[in-house]
Amino acid sequence: MSAEAHYTPYHPRWYRRRVSVWWWLQNRAYAGFVLRELTSVFVAFFAGVTLWQLRTLAQGPDAYARFLACLGTPLFVALHAVAFLFVLFHSITWFNLAPKAVVVRLSGKRVPDWVVVGLNYAAWLVLSGAVAWIMLRGR
């Protein structure tokens, strides 16, 4: 609470406990919520790495080789390992919440939640396979 108390005898200040900045560590569900929100930081991190890659690609083979060398340092490998786990957590929570965010109806009937979730995971598998195939073929 702020130190300056603006109250009069007829308008007492409400008693409010100050909530700690670490409120979300008191409970598993809260911690899960904050960790899920923090996945976005790793999403932004990798979007930045992709921009960096595009920049070095535009600069030429030497710059690109330096970029690849940088990604091989223990710092970046560790960062990417953590980023991978967080993004995986994002994907799973995102797909599992999809039927609550978008209600799909087919000829007036609501499509069951497990179908929507299943389609999301199927699309994830197919797209991941396609990306891996495109990036790794013809080297």
Add this chain to the structure above:
Amino acid sequence: MPRSITPFLWLLFSAGGTVAALLFPIHILLTGLAVPLGWVNAPSYESVLGLVRNPVARLYLFVFVSLPLFHWAHRFRYTLYDGLQVKHLTALIVVFCYGTALAGTVMAAYLLWTIP
């Protein structure tokens, strides 16, 4: 923040979250772990450049960078509000979050446009 823009920002958040959920794990696994750790051979500079020259790949990369940045901006903004309890810094946080996403989007468009 004008009220009328909120649904649009939420749409960007939602679209970016879907793009990140579907595509980021495999890209991080390949670019960030599999190639640096030598699980697979690194694609040559020429082959990566050849891939990026494809107009569909350019569009893909633009969406891949831009929408997830707006997803981050929206989510991180509310994480700062709730987590750090800094509601009084609203204007600063809004400018920082969406400004960063916008800057990344412009940079992606410029790079993808100028790569020969």
